[in-house]
Amino acid sequence: MLVKVTAQAIEPWNILAHYEQQHIQSEHTGAAAVFVGVMRKHNEGDEVKSMYLEHYPAMTEKFLQKLAQKTMQQWDINDVLIVHRVGQLFPDDPIVVVAIWSAHRAEAFTVCRELMEQLKTQAPFWKKEQLHNGEYRWIEKNTHGYIVNT
Amino acid sequence: MRISIKFFASLREQLKMEDMDISVESVTTVHDLWQHVVKKEIPDNIMVAINQEYASMQSLVQDGDEIAFFPPVTGG
Numbered sequence: 001m002l003v004k005v006t007a008q009a010i011e012p013w014n015i016l017a018h019y020e021q022q023h024i025q026s027e028h029t030g031a032a033a034v035f036v037g038v039m040r041k042h043n044e045g046d047e048v049k050s051m052y053l054e055h056y057p058a059m060t061e062k063f064l065q066k067l068a069q070k071t072m073q074q075w076d077i078n079d080v081l082i083v084h085r086v087g088q089l090f091p092d093d094p095i096v097v098v099a100i101w102s103a104h105r106a107e108a109f110t111v112c113r114e115l116m117e118q119l120k121t122q123a124p125f126w127k128k129e130q131l132h133n134g135e136y137r138w139i140e141k142n143t144h145g146y147i148v149n150t
Numbered sequence: 151m152r153i154s155i156k157f158f159a160s161l162r163e164q165l166k167m168e169d170m171d172i173s174v175e176s177v178t179t180v181h182d183l184w185q186h187v188v189k190k191e192i193p194d195n196i197m198v199a200i201n202q203e204y205a206s207m208q209s210l211v212q213d214g215d216e217i218a219f220f221p222p223v224t225g226g
Contacts, residue, residue: 037226053225054159056218059202084225096226116226124199125225126159138160139224 001080003068005061007087012036012097019081024101029078033108035098035116041091043139047132053086053095056124060086063123067115075111077102082115084125117145151175151213155187158220161196181207183217195222 002019016034024032039051068080081099089095098119100112120142127139156169165188177183180200184192184207198205199218211217 055225056156056158056199056202056220058216059199059218062202120223120226122204122223123225124158124220124223126221127224128159138163138221140160141222142224142226 001068001072002083003061003064003081004083005055005064005086006083007085010083010085010094010097012083012094015083015097016081016099019099024079028103029101030103031105031108032099032101033105033112035096035112036094037096039089039091039093039095043129048091048129049132050091050130051089052128052130053089054126054128055086060084060124064119067118067123071100071111071115075102075107077107077111080115082119084119084123086125113145120145151177151211153177153183153211153213154216155183156216156218158218161193161219161221165190177211179207180205180209180211180217183211184219193221196220197222 041048064082064084068082071080077100079101081097084096085094098112098116100108100115102108128136129139130136152171152173154171157165157167172187174186177186180198181192192207197220198207200209201216
């Protein structure tokens with residue numbers, strides 16, 4: 001299990017390759033599901049220059065550790081990885097990587113999705129955007145995690 | 151009792167309040183503490199943690215607690 005909150009740039013695919021090599025036993029693992037969240041250049045019709053990701057240092061990593069542990073206990077999975085950026089980000093910078101390894105695809109897909117939704121709605125992080133016109137604004141709510149029929 | 155209070159993100163900016171350590175006697179719940187310190191109604195969507203664990207406005211406050219108030223989270 002790996003849980004990390006970092007102000008350093010993250011490289012999801014390098015993190016995953018390294019973690020798999022070090023910790024994932026291929027004889028028990030038949031599936032891996034990965035979610036990578038990346039900063040978008042546009043939001044709500046405006047061009048975004050940069051974003052500051054605030055967190056609650058004493059609580060955020062502790063919360064994610066507990067979430068990962070609970071996930072390991074609740075589901076038939078082999079391993080969990082959560083790495084999340086904080087601090088100053090720019091468009092195209094990866095924000096988060098979540099990965100689940102399991103014997104079969106059902107658990108990998110379902111748990112990766114479930115864990116990500118819990119992170120989005122409960123982990124103490126807050127995004128503040130700087131727009132190209134110089135304005136700053138807080139993002140006050142998350143987008144839908146599921147496709148909504150309109 | 152001594153209480154440490156933290157505000158995060160847009161809530162900190164809206165209230166113009168910095169983190170503080172205060173001494174209070176007449177406070178029993180998180181709601182009481184908010185009223186004592188902020189002196190405004192609590193917005194419906196505000197979340198609270200006691201000692202870095204999620205709590206509610208009705209949770210009891212104890213000597214030495216760290217109470218954090220923050221808006222809905224938007225990570226990921």
